Amino acid sequence: MRRNTLKALAAIGLSAAVVAALTGCGTAGSGGSGGSSSGPLQKLGTMEGTVSILAWPGYVENGSNDPKVDWVSAFTKETGCKVEAKTFGTSDEALNLMKTGGYDVISASGDASLRLIASGDVTEVNTSLLKNYDGIYTFLKDRAWNTVDGKHYGVPHGYGANLLMYNTExxxxxxxxxxxxxxxxxxxxxxxxxxxxxxxxxxAAVYLMAHKPELKITNPYSLDQKQFDAAVSLLKDQRKNVSEYWGDYLKEVQSFQSGDSVVGTTWQVIQNTLAGEGGKTDVVLPSEGATGWSDTWMISSASKHPNCSYAWLDYISSPKANAQATEFFGEAPSSAEACNYRTDCGSYHAGDADYASKIWYWTTPIAKCLDGRTNVKCVDYSAWTTAWQQVRN
Incomplete structure (x- = not known):
């Protein structure tokens, strides 16, 4: 589960160089063993015996935290690749760690993946080398946060929506x-x-898309200054009614249990937790739609273990391993076959393409408008961070 892993993001925006990379002809990796500007790996070779993985807590479990929670041991037994894993608490922390060049693979949320691609820290992935790739839901592939200029930079892992939770009383x-x-x-x-x-x-932008059509917002991550100011203004108005802002899911569980909160944004796993403890809450995907996340496994452009890296991407995409990891984390799996190993896919609306189409998955805001507009500049991530600090304070 995301537990306390997705707290407020620190202030790291896209530099002019990064924006240029995203808006230019290509964003290939910077030339490590895992791939280069000439393209991705073309064929698999001998396994190197080890792979270093940077991941959200709960994505790479080897039984050390709970003997019953272990999908890493089977990978090592199957491939001979020993896993060295490090967890991170925020996307910005992950970005900084990747820049050290000491990791082969990373699990990246949509608010980080474009920055990793633009900076050259990850390389294009040859999906034809992954036997489990074809089974992944099509609505998770070829998306703005994992594919640039037709080049795939990773493999979808799991996804979820930021839902509306309410106290039923x-x-x-x-x-x-x-x-x-x-x-x-x-x-x-x-x-x-x-x-x-x-x-x-x-x-806030998703809400304004439906209720302020005159703003002409078509993508909540692609906001010009006027649209952005309207979203921030809405959040400042909301601030006086907010009991707390949460990043730790346990805090929201406790807040709804105590009655300190009766309505707000949430994740399905939080509702499942509350329901299991007799909580008087329920969730809904509102008529306006919602934001959400779709995480991607990516390979470092400086990887010293490309074969074991590809082996991990393929293994964690296999139905059983993906089911284990996404169920433990609290999200929908990446394939229909994974649901054969889970009993809760229904509550996560796994595989429901219509439901998924109502989710605006996290994507890094950049100066080049993601909605296709070329006559204006959009507000980039650094400005989002500054504005959020103003909302919170």
């Missing part, structure tokens, strides 16, 4: 809109909760 009729945390937030002043991250600005 405070809301005897289930809400259907995000208006309960925005325009109608004052009705539950002091008991509204929101996700603590600059990327939450996109949640």
């Amino acid at each position: 405070a809301f005897p009729t289930a809400p259907t809109s995000w208006d309960v945390v925005f325009d109608k937030a004052s009705e539950h002043a002091g008991k509204v909760t929101a996700y603590d991250s600059p990327i939450y600005i996109a949640d």
Whole structure:
């Protein structure tokens, strides 16, 4: 589960050089053994015997935390590749660690993957070398956060939506809109909760897409200055009604259990936890849609163990291993076959393409508008971070 791993992002924006890389002709890796500007690995060779993985907590479990939770040992037995794993707490921490060049593979959320591609820290992946790639849901492939100029830079892992949670006693009729945390937030002043991250600005933008059509927002991560200012203004108005901003899922569980919060953004795993403990809560994907995440396994452009790296990407995409990892973490798996090894795919709407189409997956905001506009500049991530600090303070 994400537990306390996705706290507020630190202030690291895209430099002019990075933006140029993203808007130019290509973003190939910087030339390590795993790939180079000439292209990705073309054929597999001898396994090197080890692979160093940088990942969210809960993605690379070898039984040391819980003897019953172990999908790494089977990988080592199958491939001969010993896994050295390090976890990180935020996407920005992961980016800084990757720049050291000491890791072969990383699990990257959409708020980090484009930055990794643009900086040359990850390399293009030859998906034809991965036997499990074809089985991955098509709606997770060829997306803006894992594919650039038709080049694949990783393998989808799991995904989820940032849902609306509500106390069923405070809301005897289930809400259907995000208006309960925005325009109608004052009705539950002091008991509204929101996700603590600059990327939450996109949640406000999703709401404005539906309720302020005159702003002409078509992508919540692609905001010109006027659109961005409107989203930030909405969040500043919301601030006076917020009880707390959360990054640790346990804090939100406790907040809803105590009644300190009665409505706010959440994850399905949090609802599952509360339901298992008799909580009086439920969740809904509002009519406006929602933001969410889709994580990607990527290979370092400086990898010294490319064969073991490819072996890991293929293994963690296999139905059983992917089912184990995504179930433990608390998200939908990346393939339908993985659901043969899980009993909870229904609650995560796994494989429901229509449901998934309502999710705006985290993507790094950059100056080049992601919605295709060329006559204006969009607000980049560094400005999102600055604005979020102003909202919070």
